[in-house]
Amino acid sequence: MTDDGTTTTLTPDECWAVLAAQPIGRLATAVAGEPEIFPVSHAVADGHVYFLTRPGSKLVEVTVNNRVAFEADEWRFDTASSVVLKGTAEVLEKDEDIAAAEATELVPYLDDGKNVWVRITPTEMSGRRLTR
């Protein structure tokens, strides 16, 4: 759907395609009115976003039981696409959930001991593509 000739709204499938194509996204949280933002290596599967973090990390602390926003974007010479989803994040503890996360075959940029899986379940998602 073209809005104004230069900005296109992405369908949900297109949003997931952008999220899946980008290895890096940014997680935003809001705790006590203070925004935080973290770049993460992520994977997507079955309508969820997955990433790894360290046990006891600040990222665990701020994401658990809090609303999060997650964004990924893709910049090319003539198009720029960005997807933002909002939802909730949870640390995975059940074997079957961890198995589903591992099945994404996520490869973090740096293998530095991150072994806690976090899963984001979106409640809303929007994406747009600029064409110039």
Add this chain to the structure above:
Amino acid sequence: MTDDGTTTTLTPDECWAVLAAQPIGRLATAVAGEPEIFPVSHAVADGHVYFLTRPGSKLVEVTVNNRVAFEADEWRFDTASSVVLKGTAEVLEKDEDIAAAEATELVPYLDDGKNVWVRITPTEMSGRRLTR
């Protein structure tokens, strides 16, 4: 300063260099406990981050008088750098402030009528570089 052999903390000058080298960053806000995240084309000058938005846009609404976080990152084969700053955002109204913003010669990805300058004044900044 090397923390653990694979993660280096960036100096303030190095943080500004990463912010200046990246045309795109992400702004996070927290309004009523709800995080928002927006990709923006930005420029830096004199210890501030500048970007353009539209009059009356949601971005204006959520950034004004609110704490914001801003992040930019740079991914290469063997190093990944990210910088996060926190601070306050304000819409520029004074001629001299707008002149300073215009002097950054910011070129938005898409010239689509954004003509309201927003300036972020950081209160804290941190950056790190992963080497693999």
